[in-house]
Amino acid sequence: MxxxxxxxxxxILFSLGVAGVLLRRNxxxxxxCVELMLNAVNLSxxxxxxxxxxxxxxxxxxxxxxxxxxAAVGLAIILAIYRHKQxxxxxxxxxxxx
Amino acid sequence: MTEIPxxxxxxxxxxxxxxxxxxxxxxLSLFRPAARRAVTAIGVGTVAAAFxxxxxxxxxxxxxxxxxPVVLTYWSWIPAGDLVLNLAFQVDQLSVVMLLVVxxxxxxxxxxxxxxxxxxxxxxxxxxxxxxFIFFMLVLVLxxxxxxxxxxxxxxxxxxxxxxxxWFEDKANANAGKKAFIMNRIGDAGFLIAMFxxxxxxxxxxxxxVFRLAPVSFEVGGTLITLITLALFLGCTGKSAQIPLYTWxxxxxxxPTPVSALIHAATMVTAGVxxxxxxxxxxxxxxxxxxxxxxIGALTALFAATIALKQWDIKKVIAYSTVxxxxxxxxxxxxxxxxxxxxxxxxxxxxxxxxxxxxxxVIYALHQAYHATHRHEDAQDLRNMGGLHRYMPWTAALxxxxxxxxxxxxxxxxxxxxxxxxxxxxxxxxxAPIFYVFWALGxxxxxxxxxxxxxxxxxxxxxxxxxxxxxxxxxxxxxxxMTGPLVIxxxxxxFAGVLxxxxxxxxxxxxxxxxxxxxxLGAVFxxxxxxxxxxxxxxxxxxxxxxxxxxxxxxxxxxxxxLVPARQAVPERGIERVLANKYYVDEIYDALxxxxxxxxxxxxLWRTVDALLIDGVAVNGMARLTRLFGWIGSRLQTGQVGxxxxxxxxxxxxxxxxxxx
Numbered sequence: 001m002x003x004x005x006x007x008x009x010x011x012i013l014f015s016l017g018v019a020g021v022l023l024r025r026n027x028x029x030x031x032x033c034v035e036l037m038l039n040a041v042n043l044s045x046x047x048x049x050x051x052x053x054x055x056x057x058x059x060x061x062x063x064x065x066x067x068x069x070x071a072a073v074g075l076a077i078i079l080a081i082y083r084h085k086q087x088x089x090x091x092x093x094x095x096x097x098x
Numbered sequence: 099m100t101e102i103p104x105x106x107x108x109x110x111x112x113x114x115x116x117x118x119x120x121x122x123x124x125x126l127s128l129f130r131p132a133a134r135r136a137v138t139a140i141g142v143g144t145v146a147a148a149f150x151x152x153x154x155x156x157x158x159x160x161x162x163x164x165x166x167p168v169v170l171t172y173w174s175w176i177p178a179g180d181l182v183l184n185l186a187f188q189v190d191q192l193s194v195v196m197l198l199v200v201x202x203x204x205x206x207x208x209x210x211x212x213x214x215x216x217x218x219x220x221x222x223x224x225x226x227x228x229x230x231f232i233f234f235m236l237v238l239v240l241x242x243x244x245x246x247x248x249x250x251x252x253x254x255x256x257x258x259x260x261x262x263x264x265w266f267e268d269k270a271n272a273n274a275g276k277k278a279f280i281m282n283r284i285g286d287a288g289f290l291i292a293m294f295x296x297x298x299x300x301x302x303x304x305x306x307x308v309f310r311l312a313p314v315s316f317e318v319g320g321t322l323i324t325l326i327t328l329a330l331f332l333g334c335t336g337k338s339a340q341i342p343l344y345t346w347x348x349x350x351x352x353x354p355t356p357v358s359a360l361i362h363a364a365t366m367v368t369a370g371v372x373x374x375x376x377x378x379x380x381x382x383x384x385x386x387x388x389x390x391x392x393x394i395g396a397l398t399a400l401f402a403a404t405i406a407l408k409q410w411d412i413k414k415v416i417a418y419s420t421v422x423x424x425x426x427x428x429x430x431x432x433x434x435x436x437x438x439x440x441x442x443x444x445x446x447x448x449x450x451x452x453x454x455x456x457x458x459x460v461i462y463a464l465h466q467a468y469h470a471t472h473r474h475e476d477a478q479d480l481r482n483m484g485g486l487h488r489y490m491p492w493t494a495a496l497x498x499x500x501x502x503x504x505x506x507x508x509x510x511x512x513x514x515x516x517x518x519x520x521x522x523x524x525x526x527x528x529x530a531p532i533f534y535v536f537w538a539l540g541x542x543x544x545x546x547x548x549x550x551x552x553x554x555x556x557x558x559x560x561x562x563x564x565x566x567x568x569x570x571x572x573x574x575x576x577x578x579x580m581t582g583p584l585v586i587x588x589x590x591x592x593f594a595g596v597l598x599x600x601x602x603x604x605x606x607x608x609x610x611x612x613x614x615x616x617x618x619l620g621a622v623f624x625x626x627x628x629x630x631x632x633x634x635x636x637x638x639x640x641x642x643x644x645x646x647x648x649x650x651x652x653x654x655x656x657x658x659x660x661l662v663p664a665r666q667a668v669p670e671r672g673i674e675r676v677l678a679n680k681y682y683v684d685e686i687y688d689a690l691x692x693x694x695x696x697x698x699x700x701x702x703l704w705r706t707v708d709a710l711l712i713d714g715v716a717v718n719g720m721a722r723l724t725r726l727f728g729w730i731g732s733r734l735q736t737g738q739v740g741x742x743x744x745x746x747x748x749x750x751x752x753x754x755x756x757x758x759x
Contacts, residue, residue, distance in 0.1 A: 018747060021743055021747075022744055022747060025740070030739075090738070090739040090740060091738065091740070093737075093739065094736065094737030094738055095737060096735060096737040097737030097738075
């Protein structure tokens with residue numbers, strides 16, 4: 001039931017997320033795009049769970065939990081960077097340059 | 099197998115006692131160097147006891163009448179596959195002769211050393227080394243296979259090095275020690291190659307096995323046996339100071355004089371002669387090698403004798419005389435007269451040790467005299483001696499005995515031994531005329547021997563004294579502890595000739611008969627020596643005439659009155675200068691071998707190979723290469739999160755593509 005459209009929406013969302021991560025400079029926006037990708041993946045899991053059984057739904061819960069933890073850590077890092085550099089523009093952050 | 103006599107079983111004690119002495123004296127030299135009495139008791143006692151054991155062993159062997167060598171195996175030393183090496187001693191007629199010479203002369207020289215080295219601060223160290231030397235020398239002569247012999251061979255080389263450089267504070271002495279050690283290494287390479295070849299072709303290194311298998315495995319005069327014996331002889335030229343490796347021996351006189359007597363005259367340097375006599379089967383089967391041995395020996399005998407004519411250092415004269423006499427021994431074993439070679443080895447051990455120790459007395463007296471007046475003159479220079487027979491009559495008389503034995507004047511021992519060698523060379527000339535040439539070389543060498551020995555004795559003991567006015571009051575005869583051993587050696591120098599009298603005399607050839615079980619192995623490959631009684635008498639008369647004429651000529655020609663002390667002497671000219679500078683052989687070796695070697699080592703091996711290639715290209719180059727890769731890799735690390743993300747995504751896509759197949 002509606003498997004094809006669901007996966008298509010998921011793919012579109014994931015691609016948007018990737019594009020956002022690649023193209024945007026603002027760390028907050030990049031972070032949101034990562035979340036978008038995670039949720040796109042969640043959508044695929046749900047859609048496929050219809051046919052393949054409940055494991056997909058279980059995985060979705062795991063992803064949500066990990067995403068929550070990641071959000072906490074990620075936002076904390078961004079906050080720390082902002083305090084340090086007064087900006088969240090990733091082009092200004094290059095401490096690891098070789 | 100006949101029953102081994104109990105006395106012969108004791109032979110391990112002969113070697114173990116000096117080793118024990120070395121350990122005890124070594125410990126004393128480290129912790130109680132001032133305990134001279136203990137050092138003396140241990141040092142001399144162990145060697146004297148070893149001599150007593152040797153006498154028992156010899157008596158036991160003689161009593162058993164055994165014709166087969168007695169091999170006593172103590173433990174398995176290197177069991178490795180086909181190669182099984184035992185630590186084993188072989189007691190036979192030849193090793194017993196060496197055993198008696200080494201411990202007998204060794205014990206006398208130990209006694210002498212009590213006096214000579216009495217005031218030296220390194221007294222304990224000296225006796226430790228000397229004991230160790232006796233131990234290794236006994237391992238050398240008793241070893242029942244080539245590797246055990248080689249252990250002794252290397253060990254005596256080590257002790258020689260340690261004792262030449264005994265007064266190592268003086269750089270010249272340390273250098274002389276190094277020279278001896280390095281030149282011996284060249285010869286030792288030959289010894290090793292010979293052992294490899296023997297093992298490769300026969301699969302064993304035991305003497306009894308090798309000498310049993312050699313006649314059936316090798317073809318007489320074949321390439322392999324010639325190579326083996328030539329390689330062995332290369333080892334002998336190093337150890338026994340023959341051309342071309344002889345130059346270390348005169349320099350070895352830098353050591354204490356008793357060391358020169360023991361190691362560099364009586365025992366160690368004769369190891370090469372012993373080796374050839376021991377391996378007489380191999381040499382008898384290789385006529386070319388034997389001719390080489392005889393030729394080198396004859397050449398060395400003459401060559402060294404001419405150098406000895408113009409040396410001023412009393413020890414250098416005797417050192418070149420030793421080289422020359424060793425040449426005679428090799429001439430003997432080279433012509434196949436193994437008994438004559440060993441015979442000369444024995445008599446030479448007596449008279450040359452006597453000469454050296456007497457020279458030690460002279461040096462000791464002069465040294466004390468100069469010490470008393472605080473003058474710094476050379477106590478070894480003949481030009482600072484003269485007329486010493488008035489001050490040291492015992493030493494003078496004994497050194498004359500040693501000298502006459504060295505010249506080969508009848509009835510002194512050297513006459514019989516040297517004559518038997520020259521007679522054997524003459525006899526071989528009948529089959530191979532080249533041996534007439536060797537005989538002639540040896541005979542001319544005998545003339546020079548008479549000249550330089552007489553010169554040495556006249557300049558030392560006769561004519562006016564040149565030591566110095568004030569010093570003359572202080573010239574004394576050496577103490578009895580030093581003259582005593584000389585008297586015994588003097589008796590040996592006079593009477594050792596009876597061991598092997600020429601065939602034309604009654605009671606002849608005792609040593610020949612005694613050594614027959616050893617030499618009969620090689621004798622089957624040698625032509626029968628045959629000299630008519632007339633020829634033999636003729637040769638004896640010729641040898642006597644040469645000795646008498648040489649002494650008389652030297653007595654008439656040399657004018658000790660015309661000599662001036664070393665400090666005022668003018669340098670020689672012409673041929674005398676060439677002789678005084680030993681034909682410039684050291685300089686030639688320096689220019690041809692040492693300097694190119696140093697140049698090659700420094701320019702090529704050090705600066706090019708080591709500094710440039712290994713350090714520069716290999717080690718530092720590898721570091722630089724790693725750093726270059728690191729630098730290239732670090733270019734990827736922009737620090738820009740964006741770049742990382744792009745690469746990450748690209749990487750993921752590539753992975754997905756790959757995994758999707």
